[in-house]
Amino acid sequence: MKSLSSFLIVLAVLIGCSPKSTDVKEQTDPGPFLHGVASGDPLYDRVIIWTRVTPESPADSVVVFWEVSENQWFKSSLISGQVVTDAGRDFTVKVDVANLQSGTPYYYRFKSAGSFSPIGRTKTAAQNADSLRFAVVSCSNYEWGYFTAYQKIAEKELLDAVVHLGDYIYEYAPGGYGDTTIGRKHEPPHELLTLSDYRTRYAQYRSDPDLQAMHASHPFIAIWDDHEIANDVYTSGAQNHQANEGSFEERKRAAVQTYYEWMPIREADKLYRSFEFGELAELIMLDERLEGRTAPVASISDENFNSPDRSMLGADQLSWLKSTIEGSEARWKVIGNQVIFSDINQTMVFPDNPKNLDSWDGYPAEKKEVARFIKDFDNILWVTGDTHASWVMETIVADVSLAPLGVEFGTPSISSANYDEYSGLDTARMYENLFQNFNPHIKYANLTEHGYFLLTLQKERATARYYFVENIRVPNAAEGKPKEFWVNDGAPVIKQYNVYGF
Template identity: 40%
Template structure:
């Protein structure tokens, strides 16, 4: 059956429970219709106990300095107004409006709207953070939303959930590629070819791309319904960024990297409802959010401030195969930085000063140890082929060919050197801090486009915490990158053969909801059956949880 976006509480109270319990055909929910001059909708973000950012953009002609009124109220009819004001915008900020409203009450739902020249925006809904937790803290977690790859149904589904405290975006909010680039095969048929048509390089390019993404009805509905806490990954600038460059930047063709990076960050800070901690250095986006004494969310920056250039496994391959000892030595070298000393010290200080049961790291890439046979990691053989070889080695070892023995003799290596496994010393530093402070650590990750749950252990095997990883909103996962493998077989094999991996889903797009009380922290995954049609079915996934305490820091299945 088809559903239209109406009142979110009515939806959950009526059909909503059924929609989350079984597959139901859905259409993208719509916030109140966005129309000129507010064609990009409204949003809120970076909530604190008494503050929140309000955002919109005005699309007008003939007014170089539009004056926009904003209002906040305790009800959607605005009969109980609490705050209001006027703000000007201009081309210098791409006609976006950001207001940091102060003097609010904790754990309170507010409604807000904007007015320009007598025309009102859609009404948005936001919420401040609790000082005293009266219910479970619930966060919808997203990453990797690629406009030409498909519809943003994950956003649409979360917009239907009435009990969220915030939406958390772990990066790749936009992608930089031009038409015909990554994951664009079906873009024309869906009417989702990117603007501008070329790869984003300039400030104007990134602004146009953000503007296009913000016309998606699922994204507009989410942004209007719940405050967002966001951080970038790499594609907000370009693929596989690091401190001094990026894999997808060619200086001789695309200009100076720093100029491109700074343009991308300016557009990001204009178009996202984020508070800017340091206007002198837009890269410094790391910040914390306290949800009473239940959960402290520490949003980390792992791309632009300090990251050392990524290692390549191919550089360690010789005539006899991969030199795993040299690779691990390089990946664990003490001078390899992901956070950098300043951010790492800040994180340790935040965890030390927090009174919350759960210390949650909102960041981009997988932190868990994900080591797999080199032959699989380098694409020399499929998982099914590798399983067949291992059976042959057991049943008929004398029949193995020289090439087959070569495959089986290869060591295990990190699955991704772009992830924390390529920066082992800093991972151990984070683990050591959590262990020393006796904190219950929960890591949120995105980046891979697939869903994962890991037990986190240090190099000595001591349990440290857990990791929940969200699938991509629309970017294709391992079902596309490893076409020789059946996705379900691949997921089963990885859970069975990667020592600390407890859950994997390598076929579907979606999001996860993290729910925390003082007694437990859990994640439930939600998947959509397609991103290629404007109608979709929601397919609830499993729930995994962890309990507080030194002896409880491991994953337990609930469903």
């Protein structure tokens, strides 16, 4: 990721340069801040704040003021400063605000060209909390439906973070993997290949009011999956990249640069990282796409299927994962995971594809190595995206142990197509039953509803409460009653769960 240093934000903390209340447009006027505000990567004493400025006319650079306060009226600004942004970073602004208090809510805003940005709300990582709450999300396809689930998350009381597990955008041309009949056509009007293409698509997604509201309401912790680059991507290629589309390495660099420009995350050579929340939890975010994933195989009969040279994480990240878990003093070790880790036998559902080769099941040697390692640790929770379905599973890896090695909660899609939207409702319901009947460690499978789950961590229990929206094809749809599952401290078995219907 050698290009990152070329667009690191130049930060100068200038005490006393906070925006004045005079000569400022109304707060409801976004002015040049058309893509809202965001925050992310909370630590005990700092958090990233983000915005983007849209210049009124071509400009070489733009000066942007920022300020952070403990109250939304900014009567007492704790810290303020200015940054300079330019076209080289797509006029995005990112500030790593330091010297903050642990577990404390803050408000922030920016000013440029005589206008204040919308006000954002954020929170530093809590070091001594009795309870933590995270919204867990993935797979938001702009064309396939409205981001109503994001709106519902925005309405929640301040969360410790929104954990986004990838597929924040989709790279396809209009109609390539969506339904344009509701009027949400992808921009630009072709598949993403260049830096300009990716920037335009992020700008479109970040113009969505529901996504803006969620970002402005809670801090963000994010990882990419494949569609931020191209479908089924790995380190040296992707299913959705063909030879006539130019250099894959150039495309990958463009996608990675844009991700770092537009997401409220720290600049680093590695995207995998962890976040500590005192003795209660550590959130470990993995990169299962670009860091070390080798090429997939076409079937389990491939002679290389079980080769130890095939990898999901790569040697460095695998070593880091082990040392992070081993060194963690947290009660709950939560692994932010793009693709399903637990065994799933899908023979009865897809006879020609008994294993999902894009998931950990497609990399059996490394999966077994990870499973053998976590076998010795309590309270391993996998939170997983990618599948456009909800899963609640005891983590079984049969080649290592028939006893659960932890618990895995899979989050539904925000708006990307579910099984019923391809196969029909009756078929999807049949699939749900087959998955559970032939995989007894799967305690819940929902292949038809869109939404998210809230993960609440307490000393004695981890609870996943699933929320689903009733219709993603219309804006502002209702949210149904939640479905709740939990696991007790030290017992990786889902023994108690309540399921509530709409």
